[in-house]
Amino acid sequence: xxxxxxxxxxxxxxxxxxxxxxxxxxxxxxxxxxxxxxxxxxxxxxxxxxxxxxxxxxxxxxxxxxxxxxxxxxxxxxxxxxxxxxxxxxxxxxxxxxxxxxxxxxxxxxxxxxxxxxxxxxxxxxxxxxxxxxxxxxxxxxxxxxxxxxxxxxxxxxxxxxxxxxxxxxxxxxxxxxxxxxxxxxxxxxxxxxxxxxxxxxxxxxxxxxxxxxxxxxxxxxxxxxxxxxxxxxxxxxxxxxxxxxxxxxxxxxxxxxxxxxxxxxxxxxxxxxxxxxxxxxxxxxxxxxxxxxxxxxxxxxxxxxxxxxxxxxxxxxxxxxxxxxxxxxxxxxxxxxxxxxxxxxxxxxxxxxxxxxxxxxxxxxxxxxxxxxxxxxxxxxxxxxxxxxxxxxxxxxxxxxxxxxxxxxxxxxxxxxxxxxxxxxxxxxxxxxxxxxxxxxxxxxxxxxxxxxxxxxxxxxxxxxxxxxxxxxxxxxxxxxxxxxxxxxxxxxxxxxxxxxxxxxxxxxxxxxxxxxxxxxxxxxxxxxxxxxxxxxxxxxxxxxxxxxxxxxxxxxxxxxxxxxxxxxxxxxxxxxxxxxxxxxxxxxxxxxxxxxxxxxxxxxxxxxxxxxxxxxxxxxxxxxxxxxxxxxxxxxxxxxxxxxxxxxxxxxxxxxxxxxxxxxxxxxxxxxxxxxxxxxxxxxxxxxxxxxxxxxxxxxxxxxxxxxxxxxxxxxxxxxxxxxxxxxxxxxxxxxxxxxxxxxxxxxxxxxxxxxxxxxxxxxxxxxxxxxxxxxxxxxxxxxxxxxxxxxxxxxxxxxxxxxxxxxxxxxxxxxxxxxxxxxxxxxxxxxxxxxxxxxxxxxxxxxxxxxxxxxxxxxxxxxxxxxxxxxxxxxxxxxxxxxxxxxxxxxxxxxxxxxxxxxxxxxxxxxxxxxxxxxxxxxxxxxxxxx
Numbered sequence: 001x002x003x004x005x006x007x008x009x010x011x012x013x014x015x016x017x018x019x020x021x022x023x024x025x026x027x028x029x030x031x032x033x034x035x036x037x038x039x040x041x042x043x044x045x046x047x048x049x050x051x052x053x054x055x056x057x058x059x060x061x062x063x064x065x066x067x068x069x070x071x072x073x074x075x076x077x078x079x080x081x082x083x084x085x086x087x088x089x090x091x092x093x094x095x096x097x098x099x100x101x102x103x104x105x106x107x108x109x110x111x112x113x114x115x116x117x118x119x120x121x122x123x124x125x126x127x128x129x130x131x132x133x134x135x136x137x138x139x140x141x142x143x144x145x146x147x148x149x150x151x152x153x154x155x156x157x158x159x160x161x162x163x164x165x166x167x168x169x170x171x172x173x174x175x176x177x178x179x180x181x182x183x184x185x186x187x188x189x190x191x192x193x194x195x196x197x198x199x200x201x202x203x204x205x206x207x208x209x210x211x212x213x214x215x216x217x218x219x220x221x222x223x224x225x226x227x228x229x230x231x232x233x234x235x236x237x238x239x240x241x242x243x244x245x246x247x248x249x250x251x252x253x254x255x256x257x258x259x260x261x262x263x264x265x266x267x268x269x270x271x272x273x274x275x276x277x278x279x280x281x282x283x284x285x286x287x288x289x290x291x292x293x294x295x296x297x298x299x300x301x302x303x304x305x306x307x308x309x310x311x312x313x314x315x316x317x318x319x320x321x322x323x324x325x326x327x328x329x330x331x332x333x334x335x336x337x338x339x340x341x342x343x344x345x346x347x348x349x350x351x352x353x354x355x356x357x358x359x360x361x362x363x364x365x366x367x368x369x370x371x372x373x374x375x376x377x378x379x380x381x382x383x384x385x386x387x388x389x390x391x392x393x394x395x396x397x398x399x400x401x402x403x404x405x406x407x408x409x410x411x412x413x414x415x416x417x418x419x420x421x422x423x424x425x426x427x428x429x430x431x432x433x434x435x436x437x438x439x440x441x442x443x444x445x446x447x448x449x450x451x452x453x454x455x456x457x458x459x460x461x462x463x464x465x466x467x468x469x470x471x472x473x474x475x476x477x478x479x480x481x482x483x484x485x486x487x488x489x490x491x492x493x494x495x496x497x498x499x500x501x502x503x504x505x506x507x508x509x510x511x512x513x514x515x516x517x518x519x520x521x522x523x524x525x526x527x528x529x530x531x532x533x534x535x536x537x538x539x540x541x542x543x544x545x546x547x548x549x550x551x552x553x554x555x556x557x558x559x560x561x562x563x564x565x566x567x568x569x570x571x572x573x574x575x576x577x578x579x580x581x582x583x584x585x586x587x588x589x590x591x592x593x594x595x596x597x598x599x600x601x602x603x604x605x606x607x608x609x610x611x612x613x614x615x616x617x618x619x620x621x622x623x624x625x626x627x628x629x630x631x632x633x634x635x636x637x638x639x640x641x642x643x644x645x646x647x648x649x650x651x652x653x654x655x656x657x658x659x660x661x662x663x664x665x666x667x668x669x670x671x672x673x674x675x676x677x678x679x680x681x682x683x684x685x686x687x688x689x690x691x692x693x694x695x696x697x698x699x700x701x702x703x704x705x706x707x708x709x710x711x712x713x714x715x716x717x718x719x720x721x722x723x724x725x726x727x728x729x730x731x732x733x734x735x736x737x738x739x740x741x742x743x744x745x746x747x748x749x750x751x752x753x754x755x756x757x758x759x760x761x762x763x764x765x766x767x768x769x770x771x772x773x774x775x776x777x778x779x780x781x782x783x784x785x786x787x788x789x790x791x792x793x794x795x796x797x798x799x800x801x802x803x804x805x806x807x808x809x810x811x812x813x814x815x816x817x818x819x820x821x822x823x824x825x826x827x828x829x830x831x832x833x834x835x836x837x838x839x840x841x842x843x844x845x846x847x848x849x850x851x852x853x854x855x856x857x858x859x860x861x862x863x864x865x866x867x868x869x870x871x872x873x874x875x876x877x878x879x880x881x882x883x884x885x886x887x888x889x890x891x892x893x894x895x896x897x898x899x900x901x902x903x904x905x906x907x908x909x910x911x912x913x914x915x916x917x918x919x920x921x922x923x924x925x926x927x928x929x930x931x932x933x934x
Contacts, residue, residue: 038263039068040295051076052085056100059244059261059293068261068293071139071245074100089116091138102291103283112242112281113145118235122209129211132161133233136204137240143277144203145239150187152195153231159208160200168208172196172802173812178768182225183232192808194227207233243272243279250280266299267292287411289393301411301448302420303335303392306427306462318348323367325409325425325462334409334425334462336389337396354389363403367460370436370450371404372396397438397447408436408448409462417449426451430488431461456488482508553584553659561636562658579643580655582666587611587621587657594623601673606662610669618669619654624662639665641715641738649703651726651736670736671729675784676722680793690830692731693788694871697839698864699733700725704781705857707735708774716772720780721761721794722787760794760806765851775851778860782846785839786810791824807847814840832874838867 039058047066049055051074059068067073073090087096098115122131137143151158154176159168177186177194186194209231226232244261247253250269253260262269262282270281284290284298291297309324313332316322317340327333328342339353340362350362363373398405409425410417414433417424426433432454436447453459453467460466472490473483479492495508557563566581590611591598598609606624613619642653657664675696678684688696707715717724719737726734755767761783763776783794786806794806813822819836820828827836842863848854855863 038295039293041297044294048076051087054087054096054099056087056096057102057291057293060100068244069141069246071141071242089114089138089142094138102293103281114142114240114242116235116238116240118147118149118233118238120233122231122233124211124230129213131209131231132206133209134204134206137277141242141245141277141279142240143242144201144205145241147200147235147238149198149200149233149235150190150195151198151231151233152183152186152227153209154194154227156209156211156231158196158198159210161206161208163206171198171207171800177227179225181227183227186227187234192805241277243277243281245277245279247280248278253280262292263295264290264292264297265295267297287393300416301393302423303337304410304423304425305334306423306425309334309463314342317342317350318345320348320350320362320364322350323365323460323462326365335392337392367462368452368458370406370408370434370452372407373404375403393448395448397445406436406438406447408450411448414449425449426461427464428453428459428461428467429465430454430457430467454488556661557658559661560658560663565636565639565656565658579639579653580666582655582657582664584657584659586614587664587666589614590619591621611666617654620667620669622665622667624664644713645707645715647703647706649699649733649735650706651734667736668734670726670734672727672731674723675725675727675733676787676793678727679722679787679791687826688731690827690835691871693827694835694839694864694868696725696727696731696733697785697788698861698868700735700784701781701857701861701864703733703735704777705861708777708857714774716774717777717780718772719757719761720777720784721758722784725784758794763851764849773851774856775854778846778854778857779848779851781857781860782843782854783807785843785846789823789827789836789839789843791826811844811847814844832871835867835871838863 044058044061044066047058048062049057051062056062056074058066059072060074061067061072062074062076070090074096075088075090075092077086077088088094089096095117096114097117100114103112118135120133122133135144151174153174155174157173158171160171161168173192174196175193181194183194189195190197244253246259246261247256250271253262253269261280264282264284266285266288267282268285270283272279272281282292284292288298288300289303290299304325306325309327310331313324314322314328317328322328322340322342324332325334326338326340328340333339336354341351341353343349343351352360352362359377360374361377363375365372393411395408395411396405397407410423414435417433428451430453431451433449434452436450438445438447451461453461456470456472457467458470459468469485469487471485472478473485478490481492481494484491484493499508562581588594590613591609594609598611599607600610600620601608606622609621609623611619611621639653639656642651651670652668654666654668656666672678678688704717704720707717715738717735717738720735724735724737726736728734755762755770757763757766757776757780761780763779765779766772766776783806786792787794790806790810792806792809796804796806796809798804810822819840823836823840831839842855842860846854846860
């Protein structure tokens with residue numbers, strides 16, 4: 001809430017402070033801290049206003065008498081003549097990297113901040129694994145607002161220490177990258193490998209770094225970059241908030257007016273809402289601009305200059321007109337808020353010239369309506385359109401969802417503007433002044449004034465003789481007689497006798513009377529002739545369009561490799577029995593001409609429609625997004641693959657259509673969507689039991705095993721993920737989307753390919769080498785198993801707000817925590833300890849970084865089958881026990897079973913050593929079955 005002092009009292013106090021400053025200045029020399037009693041523009045005239053490219057304002061300053069209190073003393077370092085001067089706070093170590101300015105116009109921006117640079121390098125020492133980096137605010141007037149750091153190095157954890165509670169909170173972990181990765185390369189991506197990003201806010205902090213001791217895993221010393229030798233802490237944004245800390249609040253400051261900081265007339269005291277720092281802030285009142293910390297600092301808007309325009313200004317950006325008072329070059333605009341930049345003349349790319357103005361593209365500028373049309377450059381939309389020019393009012397106002405905003409030339413009323421004739425914007429003789437207001441959902445806001453031409457005039461009122469007379473007589477139909485133009489208006493006279501006004505010729509013409517019968521005959525003849533010509537033209541056009549469509553469909557059939565696909569289908573007896581090439585008419589009928597209400601989803605390569613064929617089969621029709629040649633090749637690839645596959649857990653292909661520019665595939669319709677949607681969609685009412693999860697995993701593993709080893713040629717799917725595992729009406733697994741798959745001869749173990757896949761599931765070895773083999777699908781399937789256990793998305797957001805890779809998270813957490821603390825609550829409730837441990841071990845081995853250490857899909861399927869058979873056997877034994885128990889002991893046995901179940905759940909939180917032993921046994925089992933036939 002703003003604290004106001006009445007304007008009259010405020011001005012009296014300001015003059016009193018100025019008098020006291022003059023009296024004290026005539027006495028003995030005071031200390032620098034005491035010189036800031038009642039500053040004015042005159043007393044600060046000799047003080048520096050900048051250091052190199054940086055500028056600053058009072059209460060900050062360089063030199064005695066130029067700053068208000070010790071915290072606000074600045075140091076401009078000129079010692080290194082080979083570099084620009086550097087600006088530091090009073091401690092001499094905190095470097096300022098941006099301008100320090102007081103808030104501009106009142107109620108538009110009351111935020112006071114200082115941007116600083118922070119960097120710290122820790123040189124690692126042998127045998128020392130713990131290091132700390134503290135930071136404290138450089139004075140009681142400052143507090144940390146927000147700081148973002150990139151921290152580079154190799155294999156350590158980062159903690160934030162709490163000295164009061166003697167505890168530390170882990171912020172992130174930095175893993176070692178490849179030896180080829182440099183410090184700069186790691187900082188550019190900063191994804192946890194070689195670099196980690198953190199954010200701090202609110203108060204002083206201390207960071208602690210604990211290394212893991214990875215000396216045995218490091219590359220040789222001659223190959224190491226600096227990542228293995230040091231920890232580098234660098235800020236890419238570090239903002240400090242500052243206040244006047246003499247008093248704790250506005251109320252306390254007003255009680256002690258002798259040291260009150262808001263000394264300017266028309267200034268207000270702004271309370272500080274940060275708990276970590278005491279004090280208050282000063283700003284100019286609404287409609288005033290300047291520095292509220294000096295006696296004559298706040299003033300009304302004087303930023304408009306009507307005579308600033310030079311003669312050779314560019315007035316167009318492509319096809320967009322840029323009229324005065326707007327301009328593109330210095331000397332061509334009336335004030336800084338109207339400074340625009342044309343970033344591309346060819347594409348008519350026009351933007352605002354102030355910092356942050358590149359968020360909008362300007363589409364037009366209307367002088368007569370007082371509007372500026374714009375569109376946002378991205379999905380980002382501000383709640384209200386604002387300009388952010390320092391020490392200028394916000395002259396643009398409008399809701400962010402609108403396509404235009406209102407604008408004014410100055411934040412003054414028309415009466416105030418006319419008092420200053422040299423700064424009055426409406427310089428054309430035939431112009432008038434209008435007030436501009438904007439109504440939002442809170443209140444009616446006065447923006448300022450603008451100019452427009454009087455009625456009967458048009459043009460630009462902001463330039464002399466800019467408003468010119470409108471010749472109304474050029475407007476058709478304005479008079480039913482003779483039109484006479486006048487300055488600012490017009491008048492009309494009637495046509496002479498025996499004449500009438502011809503609206504086409506725009507003049508009076510003589511009347512010609514003709515026989516009524518002749519007119520009727522001529523009219524009917526012309527009408528029938530025109531009607532006959534129209535009918536003939538319609539018939540010819542329709543015939544022509546039908547021919548064009550037929551030619552176009554034949555063209556698309558050839559372009560989409562239709563002849564090649566016909567040969568593939570005819571040469572494969574199995575494929576020809578079940579694969580059909582559909583006509584476009586059949587699929588249009590099946591989808592109601594591809595009605596948008598029939599869209600059921602979007603696959604990896606296009607939209608999917610639901611359709612009903614003439615034989616009442618319900619199908620899914622996939623329509624590719626683009627028609628690039630590579631997409632057509634993938635389309636033919638997918639048809640070729642699916643036409644050779646006959647497996648119950650792989651989606652069935654009915655056929656395709658090649659008569660459109662975008663090829664179409666026709667599948668069996670899978671009603672229950674994808675496994676991803678069932679697991680992660682909060683609006684999905686369906687849920688999967690642990691039995692269902694085991695069955696789905698086994699069926700998917702069987703389908704992939706079939707692709708790898710049971711098909712006529714090996715098929716590497718290359719995009720295994722939960723969105724490509726579909727569930728039919730009985731929740732039976734259907735593996736889909738083979739657009740990125742590769743056929744591999746049976747005697748080959750791998751192929752070199754371009755990297756394709758989905759982040760979160762992509763095999764790291766495949767990503768780094770480009771070598772695709774069956775173990776790449778095994779890694780992706782391991783991620784799906786982790787999704788089933790943890791019920792988290794492959795890329796998820798942690799509680800601290802960081803993006804986390806699910807596979808890396810799982811592999812890290814199982815080394816640090818019991819499984820019971822990691823898996824989802826539903827899984828922990830329904831599965832036994834042995835089942836959870838078994839599936840987790842399968843997932844862990846599938847996620848090995850080296851492909852040769854991973855099992856085959858056949859081995860994965862066999863292990864999952866074994867786990868499910870054990871679960872079914874235990875359920876059958878439990879059922880038999882219940883059948884033979886006497887009825888009188890049923891309740892007792894139920895209690896014992898509940899205790900046993902609870903014991904299993906408690907036992908699931910076994911130690912990491914037990915999990916390691918289980919996984920080692922599972923790995924031995926996989927290796928022992930390596931001789932099984934593919």
